[in-house]
Amino acid sequence: MPRPTAAQLAYGSCTVIFSTLAMLLLSQTSSGLGIAVIAFSALALGLLVAMTVPLPRTRTVATPQPTPVVQQRMPAPREPVAATVEPIREPSTP
Structure with missing residues (x-):
């Protein structure tokens, strides 16, 4: 499995942070179980975003x-x- 690029790490981290804050503010939960569910779902969302960022293409030399x-x-x-x-x-003439 190739190593993640800097762009993938940045997009994934920003997604985790912002989605966690947004879900905590919107749900207004104060229980430990609710915060754990929100944190886990934000982490899953950040992983999904990081893996779907397109990888840089390798140059192929055309023959x-x-x-x-x-x-x-x-x-x-x-x-x-x-x-x-x-x-x-x-013709002979006579």
Whole structure:
């Protein structure tokens, strides 16, 4: 279990102190059992607040993603067409 941070300790302690004072003032109890119940509930509330404070995130180093190789469609190589040279035949004139 990781150690609590300073923020968690501060939030939890303030919650315990202020919630104890508020519940004692609002309930106006003077019995020992009532004060014990209020103190226990304030302690539970402070623990709940301290544990729900978000923890600092650890930095993760992102691994570079390999760049995808783009395959381009190339036309198939054509065989050279042999150019045949034919003599030009002109009609003979009589």
